[in-house]
Amino acid sequence: MKEVVDIAILPAELNNEDIILNKALRKCKCRVNHTDWQITKRSIDARQRQPLYRLRIEVYFEEQVPSRATFQSQVSNVSQKPSVIIIGAGPAGYFAALECLSQGLKPIIIERGKDVRARRKDLRQIQQFGNVNPDSNYCFGEGGAGTYSDGKLYTRSHKRGNIQSILEILVDHGSNPDILIDAHPHIGSNKLPGIISNIRETIESAGGEVLFDTKIVDFEVDNTTIKSAIDQHGNTHKGQGYILATGHSARDMFRLLFDKNIRLEPKPFAIGVRVEHPQPLIDEIQYNQRNREENLPASSYKVVSQVNEVGVFSFCMCPGGLIVPAATAKGEIVVNGMSLSKRDSPYANSGFVTAVSNEEIQTQGYTGVLANMDYQQHIESTLFSAGDGSQKAPALRMTDFVNKQMSKSLPSTSYIPGLFSAPLYDLLPKHIYNRLAQGMVAIGRKMKGFYTSEANVVGTESRTSSPIRIPRDQKTLVHPDITNLYPCGEGAGYAGGILSAAMDGQRVIRALKSHIS
């Protein structure tokens, strides 16, 4: 028998199993001795002056916590099975590959970038010297944009079973099991590379293949069918189906599809800046504690406002994190955020963006299927032109940003290439700037302390989601023009984040399997 009870504990009690168990047992109705127990949910409740942890506990009587078979123990060898070509080794591509193993298909993953270890050298080149390798950077390479990301595992999807299966696979490959119970699970960019190379080992040891430094530059298309995918060396790759999981930053892939008359659609997205506050300031706002007590993680926020009926909101908030240069080509400035598993940097950063519609982009003079991508690229290159040709990012104090004045000095920052004071109010398109500035003031009214001269506003947060959708049939998940092309993940417009991209990878393989069997 099992009883499920909810308890609250102080942060200082988080690692004290005796206190937790005693509190749980006091709430149980069963009076016989318990035989086992586990925590199944954990969240922080900071609504009162004293923050608390809320825990859901399962207490077992005359039975044990059920055990679970690992993902690896359930797959068999697929080396002789039908092949599936997966383009892109991001979360969508790697989880598509793992699903191939479950479905008895052989995944062949083709990735333009390098393995996680080799990729690290290219990140150092960007951080220290401003050299962006267009095939190996914060977005491209093994694990995709998910590897050196923040590793927050949240999604708006409510498909609990699917989410749980992804989290369990991550645990089977080395993630801290806490992600199975935390309300806001987080891995951290120091832990993700190891997990990703363990996933590769599972794929390869089951007979799948992973090819690095291999970029798909063309498709051989016969009427409505892809015959092969062609890489930069002219090698052809053939399979039963082609999973296109190239992410939201593969502009060359969107152009290739456009040139080959494969249907695409412009997709609304969001654009803006990244804001960075001192973490103690955010802790003071959220926890009433400038010096956080033991076991309380760096606090986060999620803010939203409407300006002229358009959303302005925080995006991908990274408590205790770092701002990173996420450009994928020379001549552009793109920032994003990440954090290490301990989230212990003295800074709190977040995207601060506003939604832009297709119609609004058209009024800026951009038309056609690739309009939104061209507009996004234009903003990134305008901000780059304001600098010295390096990855130093243009920035202002938040109050100066709103008041349209240059900052005489900037607060210290986590952004390694460095910041320089620049007139972001002139560099950003007026309609975007106006909404961001009004949104900051409006949010500052609701969240006292958010609108402050202590915060940096850094340009530009432009890769929030894909500016293009690659259409697919809702049921078969196949492209309407090409019978064996499966657009997948964030780049195709069907995911926004690690978890949803991973779930989409699983989904397309299930659709492909039912199509070919």
Ligand SMILES: Cc1cc2nc3c(=O)[nH]c(=O)nc-3n(C[C@H](O)[C@H](O)[C@H](O)COP(=O)(O)OP(=O)(O)OC[C@H]3O[C@@H](n4cnc5c(N)ncnc54)[C@H](O)[C@@H]3O)c2cc1C
């Ligand atoms: C710094 C940063 C922090 C982030 N933090 C978080 C977070 O905390 N939580 C969260 O949920 N999300 C986060 N994200 C977003 C998340 O990483 C993406 O949503 C996710 O990675 C999308 O997965 P995907 O597989 O669809 O595409 P991607 O991860 O973009 O992968 C696409 C892959 O395709 C490869 N590719 C592209 N073109 C070709 C080609 N022609 N041939 C072969 N390969 C190609 C690329 O090299 C890349 O590896 C972050 C992103 C960044 C950059």
